[in-house]
């Protein structure tokens with residue numbers, strides 16, 4: 001497969017025993033790292049033979065990769081936004097509508113803003129509607145032939161510290177119809193390597209205590225719970241969990 005610069009490729013293997021392979025575009029001599037994936041599990045139902053584990057074959061997964069957002073991928077991303085999906089899982093449909101507007105006004109600057117390592121971009125809107133300075137960061141799209149989700153990394157130069165309004169170095173979301181395929185876990189593992197490249201020895205990832213899926217993703221990527229905390233007022237002062245994951 002042709003992997004454009006900035007994209008990282010994950011091969012999602014075959015049917016029941018899948019493995020995810022990482023190829024480092026910047027270092028083609030590096031051996032692929034095998035990331036164990038899981039078999040697809042469906043709830044037990046009338047079709048499950050009695051006494052059998054409800055693990056069943058699913059159609060072969062297309063290769064999954066993290067791609068740099070580009071015009072080539074835009075129509076599929078727009079379709080997800082039009083369904084009300086947003087990478088901003090706190091502001092949801094409102095954030096999706098704003099993003100659609102930006103793309104329709106001028107897609108070029110919008111795409112460019114997804115790779116903003118010098119923090120030159122627009123301010124970021126917090127869940128209470130207030131705004132805050134944007135940190136250096138970039139976003140990659142989870143891609144399996146179509147748009148499957150988004151993962152973003154942000155940081156402050158020269159420090160692992162984050163300002164209080166920034167809940168974690170990495171945020172991710174997968175479109176509902178592509179969840180539970182291991183995409184978020186694989187994407188987070190790949191993003192850890194990107195975090196190491198920008199000088200972060202570890203990342204912090206936060207989640208809600210009731211977000212079991214996200215906690216599983218973080219733990220599968222090596223995260224350990226650091227603390228329970230209360231999110232800042234702009235986020236509603238709700239309880240949160242802060243994890244730390246070593247990047248190397």
Ligand SMILES: CC(C)(COP(=O)(O)OP(=O)(O)OC[C@H]1O[C@@H](n2cnc3c(N)ncnc32)[C@H](O)[C@@H]1OP(=O)(O)O)[C@@H](O)C(=O)NCCC(=O)NCCS
Pocket residue numbers: 038089171172173174175178179180181182183184185186206207208211212213214216217220
């Ligand atoms: C959290 C989220 C990104 C997980 O994406 P995903 O691609 O489905 O995650 P994975 O397939 O890698 O699954 C990771 C683990 O979570 C589990 N999981 C996934 N969805 C789950 C759910 N709804 N309930 C319970 N467990 C779930 C999987 O079974 C898997 O566990 P396992 O490793 O023990 O088998 C996705 O649910 C999502 O986009 N949620 C909304 C946005 C969000 O909450 N983002 C995180 C903000 S901190």
